[in-house]
Amino acid sequence: MISNQETLKLSPFMAIYDIVVPKDNMLRQINELVDFNFILEELKTKYCLDNGRNAVSPIRMFKYLLLKSIYDLSDVDLVERSIYDMSFKYFLDMAPEDPVINPSSLTKFRKLRLQDVGLLDMLIGKTVEIALEKEIIKSKTIIVDATHTKA
Template identity: 65%
Template sequence: MLSSQLKLSLSYYSDLYDMIVPKDHILRKIRELVDFSFIYDELKNKYCLDNGRNAKKPILLFKYLLLKYLYNLSDNGVVERSRYDMSFKYFLELTPEEEVIHPSLLTKFRKQRLKDENILDLLINKSVELAINQDVLKSNTIIVDSTHTEARYHKTTQREMLKKASTSLKAALK
């Protein structure tokens, strides 16, 4: 269930962010200048609004994925680093003592909420567009990692794979 109420996190230790995370840090700039509320609007129909337990905020999970991409980390790596890196916690809008998510939640989020391949492209494009408009990003060039995208090509059938394997096996035996 997706809750539309915002949770206000208060902490005695929130002033640490002002001392530890520099004013010119890229994550501070992105957090202060880019409004990620469009993510909630885009993913609202992917959640049940009146049934089940409260879900983690899609904005938070998208920010984890953004950190993962920006710093070239694995799911476990981004969650572990957000446990101790104050700039990550600041960007994620967590209090310094707040617990981080479990890494498997990122996989579940990608598979269940972002399974439509166009939605992730839309979210990334909107984020980049907002960042460019706010002068957070200076480049007009975007490089997208297409490792997990499905290419448009003729996939080999199981029969063709077996033929190739048997030909290779025959050649090895000769």
């Protein structure tokens, strides 16, 4: 299973999140209340588990795209902000000192893993639905950048 690729984070700096990412931060609440394992289920056929090096977690890659959608950022700006924005790193399940991905990885993820045009929209929709159920998001409206969807 893809989730076996994840490793336990043993960083002496993890406690910094309790100081710099408030309990009422939207990203913190989404991360703590939404189970993103449905991403693994949806994308399990898109990964080869016995060939090559381990891929960046599909959950983390999806979370990058979710951040991109929420904050209306370009791939480059998103990755740059992920370097210093601790709420982003917390949301991405990264240790504070972990390196971020290369922006081109997002393009590759979209092209290779999200080939079905509606898949990203469906995954974002499911996440928003869960967040609404948990009352993390109050609004019934969310605007999604449709740059990468076909009309």
